[in-house]
Amino acid sequence: MPRMVRVALDAMGGESAPRVPVRAAREAVAQDQDLRVLLVGRRDDLEEILEEDDATRRRLEIVSASQTVAMDESPVRAVRRKPDSSIVVGLRLQREEEADAFVSAGSTGAIMAASHLVLGPLPGVDRPAVAAVFPTASSPVLVLDVGATVGARPGHLHQFAHLGAIYFRDLMGAEDPRVGLLNVGEEAEKGGDVVQETHRLLAADPGLRFVGNVEGDRIIEGDCDVLVSDGFAGNVLLKFYESVAGLIAELAGEDSAPRRQPGMKRILEVLDYTKHGGAPLLGVDGVSVVCHGASPSRAVRNALGLAARCVRSGMVRDLARDLNELAIRTVGEQGGT
Amino acid sequence: MPRMVRVALDAMGGESAPRVPVRAAREAVAQDQDLRVLLVGRRDDLEEILEEDDATRRRLEIVSASQTVAMDESPVRAVRRKPDSSIVVGLRLQREEEADAFVSAGSTGAIMAASHLVLGPLPGVDRPAVAAVFPTASSPVLVLDVGATVGARPGHLHQFAHLGAIYFRDLMGAEDPRVGLLNVGEEAEKGGDVVQETHRLLAADPGLRFVGNVEGDRIIEGDCDVLVSDGFAGNVLLKFYESVAGLIAELAGEDSAPRRQPGMKRILEVLDYTKHGGAPLLGVDGVSVVCHGASPSRAVRNALGLAARCVRSGMVRDLARDLNELAIRTVGEQGGT
Numbered sequence: 001m002p003r004m005v006r007v008a009l010d011a012m013g014g015e016s017a018p019r020v021p022v023r024a025a026r027e028a029v030a031q032d033q034d035l036r037v038l039l040v041g042r043r044d045d046l047e048e049i050l051e052e053d054d055a056t057r058r059r060l061e062i063v064s065a066s067q068t069v070a071m072d073e074s075p076v077r078a079v080r081r082k083p084d085s086s087i088v089v090g091l092r093l094q095r096e097e098e099a100d101a102f103v104s105a106g107s108t109g110a111i112m113a114a115s116h117l118v119l120g121p122l123p124g125v126d127r128p129a130v131a132a133v134f135p136t137a138s139s140p141v142l143v144l145d146v147g148a149t150v151g152a153r154p155g156h157l158h159q160f161a162h163l164g165a166i167y168f169r170d171l172m173g174a175e176d177p178r179v180g181l182l183n184v185g186e187e188a189e190k191g192g193d194v195v196q197e198t199h200r201l202l203a204a205d206p207g208l209r210f211v212g213n214v215e216g217d218r219i220i221e222g223d224c225d226v227l228v229s230d231g232f233a234g235n236v237l238l239k240f241y242e243s244v245a246g247l248i249a250e251l252a253g254e255d256s257a258p259r260r261q262p263g264m265k266r267i268l269e270v271l272d273y274t275k276h277g278g279a280p281l282l283g284v285d286g287v288s289v290v291c292h293g294a295s296p297s298r299a300v301r302n303a304l305g306l307a308a309r310c311v312r313s314g315m316v317r318d319l320a321r322d323l324n325e326l327a328i329r330t331v332g333e334q335g336g337t
Numbered sequence: 338m339p340r341m342v343r344v345a346l347d348a349m350g351g352e353s354a355p356r357v358p359v360r361a362a363r364e365a366v367a368q369d370q371d372l373r374v375l376l377v378g379r380r381d382d383l384e385e386i387l388e389e390d391d392a393t394r395r396r397l398e399i400v401s402a403s404q405t406v407a408m409d410e411s412p413v414r415a416v417r418r419k420p421d422s423s424i425v426v427g428l429r430l431q432r433e434e435e436a437d438a439f440v441s442a443g444s445t446g447a448i449m450a451a452s453h454l455v456l457g458p459l460p461g462v463d464r465p466a467v468a469a470v471f472p473t474a475s476s477p478v479l480v481l482d483v484g485a486t487v488g489a490r491p492g493h494l495h496q497f498a499h500l501g502a503i504y505f506r507d508l509m510g511a512e513d514p515r516v517g518l519l520n521v522g523e524e525a526e527k528g529g530d531v532v533q534e535t536h537r538l539l540a541a542d543p544g545l546r547f548v549g550n551v552e553g554d555r556i557i558e559g560d561c562d563v564l565v566s567d568g569f570a571g572n573v574l575l576k577f578y579e580s581v582a583g584l585i586a587e588l589a590g591e592d593s594a595p596r597r598q599p600g601m602k603r604i605l606e607v608l609d610y611t612k613h614g615g616a617p618l619l620g621v622d623g624v625s626v627v628c629h630g631a632s633p634s635r636a637v638r639n640a641l642g643l644a645a646r647c648v649r650s651g652m653v654r655d656l657a658r659d660l661n662e663l664a665i666r667t668v669g670e671q672g673g674t
Contacts, residue, residue, distance in 0.1 A: 137584050137587065137588065147521055150521060150528055150529050151529040182573060184568070184572040184573065191487055191569065192487050192569065193488070195569075215572075215573070215576050216572060216575065216576030216577040216579075216580070217576035217579055217580035217583075218576075218580070219580065220577075220580050220581060220584050231521070232528065232529065232570060233569060233570045233573050235521040235552075236519060236521065236552070236553035236570050236573075236574060237553065237573060237574065237577055239552050239553030239554035240553040240556060240557075240574055240577065240578070241553075241577070241581070242553075242554055243555070243556065243558065244557065244578070244581055246554075247473070247474050247557055248585070248604055251474065251603055251604045267585055267588045
């Protein structure tokens, strides 16, 4: 039996807030009897939308936050200047143990900055990573980082490999996930200095099932389960993939004959990122799930479900243990040379 | 009337050589009355395939090259050790003014190394770039670099912007193409040091129509005509795009009902990179077009057509003039500060 999970949801985040987050919360608690959602935002706005006679109402709670962070605000400054923003208040609930996880479709930069500030980094983690699921024809591939850390050093990418492997194991049920390194060629000496040194670190690590370099055309072929990348290339790839899905859907036409074809439906399902909903920020001491600003309620609902699964799996505890071991091993090796 | 163009074709390059290159050459000269193709490779192998009674035979010529470069050989070493390889011989024809251009589906690394060695760099160009056309729902976008230069500095990326803009103008007929910079956000201060400094250089250059940063999801939206990128991200994106096209084609099924649907046919056409054939190596003193190793004859045929258009447009002369002006301006500015 899954235990009761309390997820704080940024009710003011995303392009259609608070309407979309509230609908997503209602749908999520209807699906999961052991989920409570704390809607964080302006009480008046939220009370107006919530219907008292709704069967799910008793597992939805409003937590007041008077401020909101705009999408175009400087993230770090916004987080510092707006201590009563829905993002900061929502994350603080977790630190104060009134919530187990946080979900937001607001400014990704602000969510990352506030998560770092409020939850703090996990011991042994120097940089956080956002992990995104890339749907493929077979099993999905977890790509990290997709935008939290641009200009990652080999040591950071080594930590990403561990963050991704533990997350994949705990959330996607593969005992010993295959870890690949995004590169421009298969051979160990391909790419620049950073990826070459990262290749060396990953290949020498007995705690990882490293399958080597993975080129751009091998990602959706499923050559690995976890793909390690700098935040620059990962971000560009993720956004590009989303836009290709959009183009295909557009060309197929809304509710058109080709769209209803079985083959076509499968394609759109494979490419439809809204199904996957949220991307976890890994490396912070808690659960923080980031959604696309344009997320429909289905995506936010799925992100709430993902946040609950993160909590139930004990992912943060497992990450802390694994990264701590990596830090001890790395220090030991450096001391021995 | 287009003047006669002589293209040297590496008849030993690609997965199905020499069959595919020979067929492509035959098709290309049949389409273009003013094209001659010099088939470079082992004479015996080529004579066996060529049919004497073919109407196109008199515009196909065999040039002997006894060696071939394997796909897995170290490019620089192979080029040095195999002076009679089809790649080196084919490029040498251009330097000796017996050919106007070179096309190969062989080892990309070896083609790049040999082009640099045999043709030499254009004055004012520090690093070459491979430019690839990304099909979109509207007009195609030229992305460069897609793999020649990993770890490009801001000055290199600035040169890429000029190489791409002139190529786009000469080959794709847009007088003043919009140049974008691949980045993880719209704002000038996004990305790492290299892209930030590149943004500054491009924005300050009166010789470019710079439209700012372009994110991964805006590429196929057509926000720019020319997209400047380091070879790492560009290579990963290109290969990923090709594989997505492959996945879609696979899911749709060979000759299936969905594939024959008008909407679906349009999607596959948009994504079908074989239509585009070859990618030019820009920044060398000549025309060198690289094809995918798995290119079907249609792609190689199109690459031969592209090479002929490069020659007829006077692209190399225009690039030399533009890059020379950029070099003079850059030196002048550095002297003035």
